[in-house]
Amino acid sequence: GIGIAITGSGSTVPPVVLDNQGLSQIVDTSDEWISTRTGIRQRRLAAPNESLRSIAAQAAQQALAMAKVSVTEVDLIILATSTPDDLFGTASQVQATLGATKAAAFDLTAACSGFVFGMVTAAQFIRTGTYQTVVVIGADILSRWVDWSDRRTCVLFGDGAGAIVMQASPVSDGLLGFELHNDGSQNGCLTLSYQPQPHPLGEIVTVGQGTFNPIAMNGQEVYRFAVKRVPEVIEKALFRANLTVEQVDWLLLHQANQRILDAVAQRLGISNEKVISNMANYGNTSAASIPIALDEVVRAGTIQPGDVIAASGFGAGLTWGATIFRW
Numbered sequence: 001g002i003g004i005a006i007t008g009s010g011s012t013v014p015p016v017v018l019d020n021q022g023l024s025q026i027v028d029t030s031d032e033w034i035s036t037r038t039g040i041r042q043r044r045l046a047a048p049n050e051s052l053r054s055i056a057a058q059a060a061q062q063a064l065a066m067a068k069v070s071v072t073e074v075d076l077i078i079l080a081t082s083t084p085d086d087l088f089g090t091a092s093q094v095q096a097t098l099g100a101t102k103a104a105a106f107d108l109t110a111a112c113s114g115f116v117f118g119m120v121t122a123a124q125f126i127r128t129g130t131y132q133t134v135v136v137i138g139a140d141i142l143s144r145w146v147d148w149s150d151r152r153t154c155v156l157f158g159d160g161a162g163a164i165v166m167q168a169s170p171v172s173d174g175l176l177g178f179e180l181h182n183d184g185s186q187n188g189c190l191t192l193s194y195q196p197q198p199h200p201l202g203e204i205v206t207v208g209q210g211t212f213n214p215i216a217m218n219g220q221e222v223y224r225f226a227v228k229r230v231p232e233v234i235e236k237a238l239f240r241a242n243l244t245v246e247q248v249d250w251l252l253l254h255q256a257n258q259r260i261l262d263a264v265a266q267r268l269g270i271s272n273e274k275v276i277s278n279m280a281n282y283g284n285t286s287a288a289s290i291p292i293a294l295d296e297v298v299r300a301g302t303i304q305p306g307d308v309i310a311a312s313g314f315g316a317g318l319t320w321g322a323t324i325f326r327w
């Protein structure tokens with residue numbers, strides 16, 4: 001079969017920093033509460049003149065530069081996001097900003113699991129021989145969709161974008177296994193939903209006009225879900241990869257909460273030195289968190305070529321999934 005190589009990574013976050021101290025002037029919270037419960041110390045927030053399009057394109061440009069791939073070679077762009085600039089999709093705009101004239105492009109929505117779902121989608125196009133070069137981007141600007149008066153949610157999130165380049169490889173295969181799951185019956189645990197407001201059209205018909213409900217979350221349910229399902233899905237993906245937990249060099253989880261990372265690592269029997277964590281600086285950046293964290297350790301030289309990474313995304317839907325890959 002056709003192998004897959006991950007040949008580049010890139011990431012970007014907005015320049016504006018809001019630390020826990022600053023947040024405590026906006027809602028009734030404290031640095032102590034936020035850092036002990038979540039491990040988050042600060043987050044980056046997009047200014048009104050920034051766009052999902054621009055941060056997504058910046059992350060992709062960096063990944064392409066690392067991969068030494070010309071943008072005109074890109075066959076497909078998958079943009080995992082829940083916060084597009086345009087509900088018709090932002091991937092086309094990213095394609096234009098990049099100048100990726102040959103590429104097909106679409107948005108993919110699977111909340112905080114979006115990047116993992118995107119990697120798996122990209123892999124199918126490559127394995128079939130359809131496409132050779134795919135850019136997978138995870139990008140979100142959740143600051144535009146949270147209720148800034150709700151301390152239970154607004155303290156958790158930050159904005160950013162990350163990307164990788166996945167390419168067909170005749171010599172090796174770097175995507176070793178994956179597993180994806182959904183449980184829509186638990187959808188109410190974490191929502192960013194529409195609330196159609198009745199809007200009569202004359203006397204003929206009444207339609208629903210869209211207004212949105214900001215992010216609402218049952219934190220304890222989400223915590224329990226993550227700590228149970230994430231170890232399971234990683235074990236299943238490792239089984240498909242024909243690998244054991246001992247062969248994992250790095251655990252790369254969606255950066256939702258340090259306590260979730262610690263609990264998952266403990267359940268899997270993976271030591272803390274192997275757990276990649278950067279949420280102290282960025283909070284939960286949703287679909288962007290895995291590629292941002294990956295790009296940081298790649299550029300720091302922490303991850304070496306050939307290392308085995310177990311990545312898992314989990315979140316609204318509910319959705320969860322894992323990919324096992326070699327850098």
Ligand code: ACO
Nearest residue numbers: 029030033037112151152155219220222223256257315316
């Ligand atoms: N500052 C101060 N106090 C707060 C805050 C805050 N920001 N938020 C809640 N509290 C209060 C509550 O009001 C409550 O007070 P009360 O007992 O007087 O009512 C108390 O703190 C405890 O609240 P809980 O919700 O029980 O706190 P918990 O220990 O469960 O921690 C947390 C909340 C951090 C959200 C936890 O449930 C968690 O980590 N859940 C996972 C959430 C998550 O990671 N979601 C994202 C994953 S999916 C995705 O990425 C989209």
